[in-house]
Amino acid sequence: MSASNRPIYVTRPHLPPLKEFVDHLERIWASGVLTNRGPMHRQLEDELARHLGVGHVALFNNGMQALVTALQALELKGEVITTPYSFVATTHAIVWNDLVPVFVDVEPGGFNIDAGRIAAAITERTCAIMPVHCYGWPCDVERIAATAQRFGLKVIYDSAHAFGVRIGGRSVLEHGDLSVLSFHATKVFNTFEGGAIVCPNAEIKARIDRLKNFGIRDEDHIEAVGLNGKMNEVQAAFGLVQLRHIDAAIERRGTVCERYRELLAGTAGIELPRSDRSVQWNHAYFPVRVREPYPISRDALYERLHNNGIIARKYFYPLLSELPMYRNLPSAAPANLPNATRLAREVLCLPLYPELTEADVERIVGIIRVPERFP
Numbered sequence: 001m002s003a004s005n006r007p008i009y010v011t012r013p014h015l016p017p018l019k020e021f022v023d024h025l026e027r028i029w030a031s032g033v034l035t036n037r038g039p040m041h042r043q044l045e046d047e048l049a050r051h052l053g054v055g056h057v058a059l060f061n062n063g064m065q066a067l068v069t070a071l072q073a074l075e076l077k078g079e080v081i082t083t084p085y086s087f088v089a090t091t092h093a094i095v096w097n098d099l100v101p102v103f104v105d106v107e108p109g110g111f112n113i114d115a116g117r118i119a120a121a122i123t124e125r126t127c128a129i130m131p132v133h134c135y136g137w138p139c140d141v142e143r144i145a146a147t148a149q150r151f152g153l154k155v156i157y158d159s160a161h162a163f164g165v166r167i168g169g170r171s172v173l174e175h176g177d178l179s180v181l182s183f184h185a186t187k188v189f190n191t192f193e194g195g196a197i198v199c200p201n202a203e204i205k206a207r208i209d210r211l212k213n214f215g216i217r218d219e220d221h222i223e224a225v226g227l228n229g230k231m232n233e234v235q236a237a238f239g240l241v242q243l244r245h246i247d248a249a250i251e252r253r254g255t256v257c258e259r260y261r262e263l264l265a266g267t268a269g270i271e272l273p274r275s276d277r278s279v280q281w282n283h284a285y286f287p288v289r290v291r292e293p294y295p296i297s298r299d300a301l302y303e304r305l306h307n308n309g310i311i312a313r314k315y316f317y318p319l320l321s322e323l324p325m326y327r328n329l330p331s332a333a334p335a336n337l338p339n340a341t342r343l344a345r346e347v348l349c350l351p352l353y354p355e356l357t358e359a360d361v362e363r364i365v366g367i368i369r370v371p372e373r374f375p
């Protein structure tokens with residue numbers, strides 16, 4: 001394949017200079033500490049808390065274990081209100097805690113849970129709300145906090161997409177009782193695999209640190225049925241190196257998004273993600289909605305792009321409420337979720353990563369603007 005028709009994937013991990021990583025590996029070899037809250041792990045927790053502007057960070061080996069542990073740490077029982085429009089880990093984490101997911105529709109024209117519909121889904125069994133800052137775009141955090149306070153509910157944000165996002169200068173990760181990040185290779189900031197829980201105080205962080213280490217309190221006491229969620233030193237070292245380059249990577253993502261906006265503006269039937277200057281966004285994804293009067297369907301456009309080496313993705317389709325293990329829940333009925341159902345059939349995430357070139361963007365946009373011209 002020539003350079004011009006190599007496949008372009010929806011994302012590509014941002015790799016920092018190898019030399020900097022090797023320097024860190026040499027320090028690991030010298031220390032002989034490979035895991036269990038070693039020096040790299042402690043340093044990354046401190047640097048992330050500072051970089052993100054949050055109180056405390058507890059690192060994990062992946063985002064899923066962090067989500068499961070966040071729910072466990074709050075000792076919940078009953079129903080958890082959540083969104084059907086997310087990655088499958090969101091609902092799975094609820095069910096791993098023997099809790100029952102209750103789906104609430106997304107906002108009309110948006111991607112996040114409709115905060116105005118949460119109250120109507122609350123029953124005497126509701127214990128928590130688990131919204132997702134989908135694509136890194138902040139939820140209506142004020143309204144969700146007001147509803148949670150009125151009904152005495154906990155709020156756990158799945159912030160897997162929201163690394164570094166700020167509203168009015170403050171981190172969006174400070175909202176909710178706990179907020180959970182993913183550092184998977186496909187995310188804005190990665191540690192190969194990894195994740196973290198953002199905690200408001202040292203006490204809850206200490207509890208979470210015990211839960212992610214089998215529930216061990218000390219040599220003589222095991223206090224809970226914890227799992228093994230520890231991040232190792234090599235992952236943490238990669239995170240430290242990555243963190244030095246993350247601002248430049250996010251800025252570059254922003255430039256790619258701007259270019260998409262300029263080139264796709266005015267394409268009938270292609271609805272661009274909104275932009276709002278009060279949100280400091282991380283440019284995690286570039287979702288477009290494909291709808292009338294666009295000449296072909298979302299699925300046909302997806303095929304057309306694939307045929308031409310552009311691996312766009314239908315994030316998030318199918319809805320979580322349509323999966324075989326969740327579709328029999330009463331709240332999963334499509335009639336309960338009209339906005340999400342429509343969104344999942346119209347959305348397409350376009351390739352977006354720091355190294356995506358201007359020529360790549362032009363090639364992708366060329367196909368979207370005149371799909372009839374391509375096989």
Ligand SMILES: *Cc1c(COP(=O)(O)O)cnc(C)c1O
Pocket residue numbers: 062063064065086087089090132158160161182183184193194195
């Ligand atoms: C990636 C992702 C997760 C899971 O994170 P992993 O680190 O891959 O386990 C959870 N929720 C959402 C919304 C995600 O996109």
